Amino acid sequence: MxxxxxxxxxxxxxxxxxxxxxxxxxxxxxxxxxxxxxxxxxxxxxxxxxxxxxxxxxxxxKSRNVFDISIFNEDKKIIVGQKALSFLSEGQVIIMTGGTTNLSFCKLIPIDFAATIYTYSLPIAMQLSQHPNIELIFIGGKLQKNAMVTVGIDVVQVLSKIKADVCFIGVSSLDVNQGLTEMGYEVSIVKKEMINASDKVIVLATSDKINRKMPHKVCGLDKIDAIVTELSPGSPRIKNFADAGARLF
Incomplete structure (x- = not known):
């Protein structure tokens, strides 16, 4: 074409x-x-x-400024975020990936919540900077301008030294057989390191990301502790994940 x-x-x-x-x-x-x-x-x-x-x-x-991000399917992402709040505990060390589902989740975190949060996402860092009790660490590196996240060896090196309680990971695609996959190679490498650095991995995904595959594999379902969607855990649309043993919320 x-x-x-x-x-x-x-x-x-x-x-x-x-x-x-x-x-x-x-x-x-x-x-x-x-x-x-x-x-x-x-x-x-x-x-x-x-x-x-x-x-x-x-x-x-048209958005008013660079940080006034329009969120597609925001109503569904708010439902995901509300469910994900149950995985938060005071004092946690948290890794937060990018994406508008995670951004919607961050907007719902109570203003007085206390934790240490690492992120490579500029929009999420800006959102979390409003929380006085969150120790926020932005992981610097090469900025991938379209997604406003940092990638590269500098990011990987920082992540390799972190021991986090939980990683809230946004996804481009999730499939029963292929697991979590990404379109971009550099982002897939960073997400692998985030998973390796975390005791628990919580996937936040709206249903349009389910049963899809991208070129670069991040991890299989065995590395994921919970999958949070806007759907009921008993929904036929995600029954194949339940049959595979995934914990659905």
């Missing part, structure tokens, strides 16, 4: 959806995320779309 045809295809997607997701579009067109981002950049520069975390909106949905 020629670039001009791709641009028209992208604009046509807005007829049926409020947001066009970078990963979904790359998979649908069978091209790289980098190509989609370049297309988004060109359409953004023409004033046709507004780039946001993980995708793009039409200009009418």
């Amino acid at each position: 020629l670039k001009k045809e791709r641009h028209q295809f992208i604009m046509d997607k807005f007829k049926d959806a409020d947001k066009v997701n970078t990963i979904d579009l790359a998979l649908e067109l069978e091209i790289s995320e980098d190509t989609i981002r370049r297309d988004f950049n060109e359409l953004h520069n023409k004033g046709l779309i507004e780039k946001v975390y993980g995708g793009a909106f039409l200009v009418k949905d």
Whole structure:
């Protein structure tokens, strides 16, 4: 497909959806995320779309500033976040990955909650900076600008020295057989190290991330202690995970 045809295809997607997701579009067109981002950049520069975390909106949905992040399916992510609160305990050492599901979760954490939280996500660090009793450690490294997370050897080295009680991990895709997978290799490496550094791993995922696979494997279901979705644990849509022995919330 020629670039001009791709641009028209992208604009046509807005007829049926409020947001066009970078990963979904790359998979649908069978091209790289980098190509989609370049297309988004060109359409953004023409004033046709507004780039946001993980995708793009039409200009009418333009955000007020870089940290005013539009959250797709926010109602579902709030339900996930409310369930995930039960895994918090005062004084924990926590690793928090990026993603808008985790960002929605962070917005629900009580303002007086006390813990030590490591994150490589700039938006989540900004959100948690409002909590006076959280000792916040932002893990520096090479900034992956589209996702606003840091990656690279510096991040891996810091994580290798951490011993965390729990990791709240956002996902791009989760499959019964393949487990947790990611589109980007560098992010998959960082998430592997986060899992290795944590006593407990809690996956936060809306149902649109379930039963999907990406190129780079992070871990199997055996490394995951709980999967939190907006669905009822008895939902037929996640029955295959229950049958595989996963703990669902």
